[in-house]
Amino acid sequence: MSTILKSSLVCFLLLVISTSCKEENKATPELETPVIESVAEKKLSATETIEEAYKKDNFLSHDAIEVDMVISFGGNVRLDAKMTYLTNSTKGKIELKDGSSIYYDGAKVFHSADLKNAKAARFDAYTWMYFLLFPNKLNDQGTIWSDVESAELNNKTYNSQRLTFKANTGDAPDDWYIVYSDPKTNLIDYVAYIVTVNKSTEAAEADPHAIGYSNFKMIDGIPVAHNWEFYEWSSTNGLGKVIGDATIRSAKFVKTAPNAFDIPKGFIEK
Structure with a gap:
């Protein structure tokens, strides 16, 4: 092949490659359109936004949470115990400092024969767990949420x-519960509620309360409120006087043994 012909062929090939590249470059912007939304573009509900603030996925990646906690009402210690709950809340146990204990497995509750306040065993089994794990249980089966409204409480505007x-x-x-979450952090500062265990709805609604969460500490990157205050509350006047408090002295995520929540022999079903 002559030198001139070789040069012509090389020029032709370069021209074809150049043209192809230009055509590919024209098509590139269409290929860059993202198919999956980024986290920032996800359409989260109000409760999902709260769950994200509490790192729900990270929380559920752990097996269980263990807290050492004291709860007082009217100046008297109501409960002083180590509480261990599976992060999915299906099983738990409360080991009181006096040596008695309460276990729950799904809908069944058991307590040791020496439990002093046996009448409140079911209440204790589920209530403190619910208040602790509340930010990660907002979308449990059976929950019904109202639309978000702005509400004033304790001289601050919240998402309610x-x-x-x-x-x-x-x-x-x-x-029922009314959640007051900070519009900036999406953390829950207060929750108003009624308790209908062992009483009628009418009686419970005549005596509503609220819990305030504070002193958030990061446990493995997850915010956990280490101080709780319990208040009288009304829909018209908001927070009333403080009637109780709770302090989490320590909190950590733990890996439980397969038999950690097995009901000990001699325990009484409540």
Whole structure:
């Protein structure tokens, strides 16, 4: 092949490659259109936004959470115990400092024969767990949420939502909660609520309360409120006087043994 012909062929090939590259470059912008939304572009509900603030996925990646906690009302210690709960809340146990204990497995509650306040065993089994794990249980089965509204509480404006439950949900489906979350951090500062265990809905609504969460500490990157205050509360006047408090002295995530929540022999089902 002559030198001139070789040069012509090389020029032709370069021209074809150049043209192809230009055509590919023209098509590139269409290929860059993302198919999957980024986290920032996800359309999260108000409760999902709160769950994200509390790192729910990270929380559930752990097996269980263990807290050493003291709860007082009216100046008297109501409960002083180590509490261990599976992060999915299906099993738990409360080991009181006096040596007595309460276990729950799903809907069943058991307590040791020496438990002093046996009448409150079911209440204790589920209530403190619910208040601790509340930010990660907002979308449990049976939950019904109102639309978000702005509400004033303790001289601050919050995002407010009312939580009710479908019939036959848990031990107390007639309970309701009103959540006050910070619009900037999406953390929950207060929750108003009624407790219908062992009382009628009418009686419970005549005596509503609120819990305030504070002193958030990061446990493995997850915010956990280490101080709680319990208040009288009303829809018209908001927070009333403080009636109780709780302090988490320590909190950590733990890996439990397969038999950690097995009900000990001699325990009484409540």
